[in-house]
Amino acid sequence: MSSPLDQGGMAFSDAERGFLQGLIPFLLYLFPVVTGALADRYGYKRMFWLSFLIMCPGYYLLGQAQGFWSFFFAFLAVAIGAACFKPVVLGTISRTTSAQNRGLGFGIFYTMINLGGFLGPFVAGYLRAISWDLVFLVSAGWIAINMLILGLFYREPTSEFTGAKKLTISENKDLRSLREVLLEAQDILGNGRLAFLLIPLIMGLLVSVKFNVNIKDYAIASICWLTINLFWSHWVKMNYSSTLTRSSRGRSGPRPWYQQ
Incomplete structure (x- = not known):
């Protein structure tokens, strides 16, 4: 999208590209500390919903952007949605696996990430040859499919394994206040x-x-x-x-x- 106009991009300047590439990844890696803590407090499924409800229109609006600032805010929405998504996935794996199969669980997760990272550029390149808008439309559609899967199949992980003991639902319930959650996030940040x-x-x-x-x-x-x-x-x-x-x-x- 930052490529010249004759290549279908928006011809962003070096300063604009640097602004995007500096700020967005910074926020993407900063926010999960807070969003992960909020997921522990309010539920993983709710954070998944929030993530998808932000990313789906965000991807669509990326394809509709006509200038730098409209592109920036759409890109920012995608980054915030992704920051809500990643810690919830990791937390789900951690809570639904035991010491015996946790390595397998995370192995499957990172295999899927690497597979997507390998196939994604090929699919995006094919769609880009047709239309830039189609790249973002398909991305938004894929998020919508994930929302359907979330609604039909995802169950809130209400227990976790700690050694040989499996905590009950009541023992595992997070009753911390929002203030306590944010204070713990602050402790993680340092x-x-x-x-x-x-x-x-x-x-x-x-x-x-x-x-x-x-x-x-x-x-x-x-x-x-x-x-x-x-x-x-x-x-x-x-x-x-x-x-x-x-x-x-x-x-x-x-x-x-x-x-x-």
Whole structure:
């Protein structure tokens, strides 16, 4: 789609291609930490539905895009849908296999991924020779078929194996609140302050490339942001001793992300 107009593409500039190839994969690998936690809380089947309901129109709209921003938002929808999909698949395999057959389960999963990665370009190349629109229309149709399979055959994995013991439905029920789920996702991501420092710098770099922002302006903004975080860190150090005092009085617990 980013190829020249005479090849059926939309003639995106190098900056626009870099913006897409930098931002979309970044979000695609970041979101599963949150979407996987939400799947544990609200159910795998619901997250599958959400994934397909986002990806199906997303793929269709990719073929209808007439400019960069319409293509970007359709592509972003596909990325968000895929970020909902992947952790649910892995979680389903983990919950429905035991130590004896888990290797086989994941082996089948990755075999299907590799098979799709091998055959996909051939099918897409054949469809592209007919029409670019057909590539995305077939992709959307395939997601719709998966929705049908999901509705007819998928069952919520309500138990999991832990060694020789199989947990009952009531023992396995996730009763965590949304806040607790998001806090656990934060623990997986690591230091919240570090993420809050780096993500704006990365996003700012991508945006500056897309909108041709002068590199000096980006550097000045980055220095200002780093300075703010240095003062922030100093404030955290100044207040850390009082936090330790409260913890010693029996009110221990994980520090909020803004105090890390």
